[in-house]
Amino acid sequence: MERQTRQKQAVMQAIETSGRSLNAAEIWSLAQLEVPSLNLSTVYRQIKTLHDEAQVVRVDLPGQPPRYEAPCHAPRTRGHEHHHHHFHCTGCEQVFPIHGCPGGIERLAPRGFQVQSHDLTLHGHCAACVGA
Amino acid sequence: MERQTRQKQAVMQAIETSGRSLNAAEIWSLAQLEVPSLNLSTVYRQIKTLHDEAQVVRVDLPGQPPRYEAPCHAPRTRGHEHHHHHFHCTGCEQVFPIHGCPGGIERLAPRGFQVQSHDLTLHGHCAACVGA
DNA sequence: ATCTTTGCAAAACCTTTGCACTGCG
């Protein structure tokens, strides 16, 4: 049976309250504000558990370590995660969700290929880094 | 001054003749057919050299180790690499180039964000794996 | 008291680096 611990809560809360996608180290930093003794291994283990329970979604961006974010149920579609993409700021390295999606992507595949899904990542400067 | 070696030729040839994007291990396997004693470190070093010389292009797909491919000069645009994306086959794990690109991607960014570039990856089954 | 979860340290995995040797020019 699953137990409630300060560590687990700290990890979950870090992911939920950030509003963006965090990698393991970022989650660790944030969760340590809550539980200073928190160990990185524990963060990885909690991430794995939460991911298996579909409490967090893994976000893979090209050339980057995996990030994790809280499931976004906005236009709730039968329990499915809302389809969205990500903006990667090359200034502060933070990753933000973006909600649109260009159409007609299936048409780009070579003839005979079958598209199951797609990932789109935008790179650039976030509002804060454009100003700076 | 730069020297010609069997190892360098084997690495370059593996990348050029494959017609797709290869990771370090794949390059190693292929190049070893040519030079069986080839060391993985040498492969990494040659990749780095070739990449610095713009002889190979690095391809990062979400959640995957970096791959490398020969530059595609098709619609040669003043020496620039032709802008393209990739199709990742979830069956055979191979990666293929795709040449279209959906428009209006900049419009997806949040207000105040500045888009510099983008990556698009399609996932699915390639023609061979659809048939199988 | 039981049994999951934790912290620590070691291992695993991929990539890079130090160093002496090979071999191209």
Add this chain to the structure above:
DNA sequence: CGCAGTGCAAAGGTTTTGCAAAGAT
């Protein structure tokens, strides 16, 4: 020959795992 390039082994960075101790129920 001289020095770029190679092989090997060791080191780095990140994630995973083994194990004894801690702590939730």
